Amino acid sequence: MGNPDPNSLMPLVYDELRRIAAGYIRRERPGQTLQATALVNEAFVRLASERPRSFANRQHFVAIAALSMRQILVQRARARKAAKRGGAPERVTLDERLVSAEPPGVDVLALDEALTRLATLDPEQARIVELRYFGGLTVEETADTVGVSPATVKRQWAMARAWLKRAVDAAPDDGADAHL
């Protein structure tokens, strides 16, 4: 009865996200950002029609997609930090988007680290944050996915957000610190 192993579906989701993102680049100007929700939704619509049997339901898909988005963002942030640190030799043979700035907002690396710590204290809170922030789910959708009431999601979300805010603010901004 159980859902197929998420790990085996990961590459499928990755590929779809990649393909959709490439589509965005084709249509939009480069450097434009969009909400994770948009990508995740589009990926679901396509995969649901192309491979209706792969995913038990939308929630199952979004859980994997949210995890993928988290990994993608973390990976990119890491690469950017390495480049900023001067760890990477300057070899600028590709176009200018190479130096594009980190998207505004949250320090993804600090958040990722804090979220990993939160998961050891409260796996449900960590999961709710992943679904809401990286997957773009609403409170109701998150409640459906996790299998709790919307009221519980709200409570858990409030505490997780406060805890993460503290953790991220306390995290040393090591990218800059080490050199300033």
Added chain:
Amino acid sequence: MTREQWERLKVLFNGALDQPAERRHEWVTLHAQGDDILAREAGALLLAHDTAGNFLEEPAVVDPADVATVDELRRGTRIGSYEIEQEIGRGGMGVVYLARDLRLGRRVALKALSRLHDSNAALRERLRREARAAANISHPTVATVYALEEIDGRLFIASEYIEGHSLRNDIESGPLERRRAVAIAVDIVSALCAAHDAGVIHRDLKPENVLITTTGAVKVVDFGIAHIDNINTRLTREGDLIGTPAYMAPEQLIGSTIDARVDIYAVGVILTEMLTGQHPLAPGRPSMPVSAAEIAWQCIQTDPNARYRSARELLAALERELSNPTAVADPVMRPLPGASRALWWWQFHQAAVSIVYAVMVWPTWLARNVIGGQTGNALFVMVLAAAIVAVTLRLHLWFTSRSYPAELEWARGRATGWMLVSDVIFASGLVVAGVLVGDARAALAVVEIAVAVGVAAAFAVIEPATTRAAFRPADRL
């Protein structure tokens, strides 16, 4: 913090949130039952809660380019016989890694081509061919292409890894010293000689593709393959060509057949940029040492036949320049030809003619009413159509000359024939209208015919003169 402490913290936090804001602190103290650490923790969380603003409230935002090129190639990943060390760049075509070739124990730059190429069999075949040709170039100032690898259905290009920075960095920190600039140009052109001999055209020569190693040597990278970027760009992002076109020869920009002389064009642009920090066709035309300006100018001729015939010929000119003692002692500055004054006159002429054409529609309308019938209508429509075409084309050129000077030449090339045709029709229309109106409205007839004569004079004599002054200063300095 233990699980148990965490559960108690949760109870405290949630309980406090249910209280009115001003009572929360008191509530926490009361319910912490003497556990100060827990009370402090809960207090801090409540404070964070109140000051979090919209932290995490909006879902994460991503750059589609990051997602499109995302990759599992982390440090230590094995790709065939390569081991990834780190990412060193990325762009529309894919990601470049610093990797170690485990067979030969050397470091390479490994370019993982974007999966966007995967489905395009023709493009893959072309890449394969070009990489093979590029691998045949062996020259000290060319970054050697080692191999094109197809690993698990994905294409990788392995090439010499170069530690250093791009010429773009140097240009951005101000004009280069003359001898240094010419010496770099000599190295670039030597690389071109070797490549052209091997039948490879670079096609995307620009300061970003010229690397200066840590020892100051010059290496030209991405021979024959850099433009895959642009092909990809064209295929995937129409209308987004602004960027490198600055280095593209006109024949390349319009997509007609190209040969090795497109690289010579690019050298002219790069040389000017090294010496002045500006594009040679920038408004106001940058000043540079005369002899170097002559070389640059001959490189960037619109007509490929007017450029140096080969990289070797250009190399000879640059080497002469490098050993030219007077050029060193006497760096006379002169604007590149194509004096902006002449350009101004040409622009003025285009604008003035456009206004006259537009205004003349009115007398022709009057003439139509006098002539009447089918003839009058036909004549008016003919003149109106010709005026619209002529004015549209001239304003297009005028606009191009002000906003995209680099593209003016080919815009002119395309518009000239149509302009001539519309001018002739317009002038003939006016003459016929003037004759038909004749005695009935003598003044009107005179105006029509006088303007027709003026138009004829303008396109036969004045326009060629202003155009030649503005665009053919190559005959010269």
